[in-house]
Amino acid sequence: MRRVFQLLGTSVLRSRLGIAVVLAVVVFGVVGVARVVAGPEDRSAGNLRPAETSAPADDPDAHEGDDGVVEPAPTSSTDIDPGPSLSPGTPQVEKVAKEFAASWLDRAAKAEAWHAALAPHATPTLEEKLEGVDPAVVPAERLTGPATVVPQGSGLAEVSYPVDSGTLVLRLVVEKGRWLVDGVDWERG
Numbered sequence: 309m310r311r312v313f314q315l316l317g318t319s320v321l322r323s324r325l326g327i328a329v330v331l332a333v334v335v336f337g338v339v340g341v342a343r344v345v346a347g348p349e350d351r352s353a354g355n356l357r358p359a360e361t362s363a364p365a366d367d368p369d370a371h372e373g374d375d376g377v378v379e380p381a382p383t384s385s386t387d388i389d390p391g392p393s394l395s396p397g398t399p400q401v402e403k404v405a406k407e408f409a410a411s412w413l414d415r416a417a418k419a420e421a422w423h424a425a426l427a428p429h430a431t432p433t434l435e436e437k438l439e440g441v442d443p444a445v446v447p448a449e450r451l452t453g454p455a456t457v458v459p460q461g462s463g464l465a466e467v468s469y470p471v472d473s474g475t476l477v478l479r480l481v482v483e484k485g486r487w488l489v490d491g492v493d494w495e496r497g
Contacts, residue, residue, distance in 0.1 A: 395485030402455055404429050404487040405467035405478050412492065413450060413471070415443050431483050431490045447494050448473045473497060 399407075411417075411425035422443040427435055448471035456468045463482035468475050474497030481490045 398486040401465050401467065401480050401487045402457060405455060405457075405469075405480060405489065408478060408489045409451060409469050409476055412443075412446060412476070413448055415446050415449060417443050419443060426489075429489050431481065431488045434488075434490055434492070447496075448476060451476075470497070 408426060408429040411422065411429070414422060414425065417425065419442055423435070423438060423441075426438060430438070450472050451469050452472055453470035458466045458468070460466050460479075465480045465487075467478045467480060469478075470476075471494075473494075475495040477493040477495060478489050479491035479493075480487050482488075483490070
C-alpha cells in the first residue's frame with residue numbers, strides 16, 4: 309500500500325496539475341505572509357469615496373426600505389451639513405471647489421505657481437501628495453459644465469465637474485473651520 313501512495317504522489321507532483329497546485333499553494337502562502345507583515349492598510353489616501361460601513365448588528369431596521377441602489381441627488385452647498393466646525397463667513401463648498409478646479413486645470417502655469425494656487429484650497433495631506441507634480445500632466449484643460457455636489461456625510465462632500473476629457477471629481481472636507489479639497493480624481497469621459 310505504501311508503494312502505491314509513493315507512486316501516486318510522485319506522478320501527481322510531476323504532472324502539470326500537480327505543479328499548478330503546488331505553485332498556487334506557494335503563491336497564496338506568500339500573499340498571506342505579506343498581508344500579515346504589512347499590517348492594516350490605509351485606504352484613505354487616494355480614495356475619494358469613504359469606506360462603506362455596515363449598520364450595527366443590534367439595529368434590525370437599519371436597512372429597512374433600502375433597495376441597495378445608490379442614487380445621490382445633486383444638491384446646493386446650503387443643503388450640506390458642514391458639521392459643527394465650519395467657521396462663520398467661510399466660502400461655501402461650491403466656491404472652494406470651483407477655485408481649486410480652475411487652478412488645477414491651469415496646465416500652462418509653472419509648477420511652483422500651480423502649487424501655490426492650489427495650496428489655499430487644499431488640505432496639508434493633499435498639498436504633500438501634489439508636491440513634484442507637473443501641471444502639464446493634468447488630463448484636462450477646461451470645465452465644460454456646472455458642478456454636481458453630493459453630500460457624503462457631516463463635513464464631507466464630493467463635487468464633480470464635467471471637463472473636456474471626462475469628469476473631475478473633488479473630495480472636500482471641513483478642516484480648520486473651512487472647506488478644503490482633500491482628494492482629486494479624474495474619470496475618463
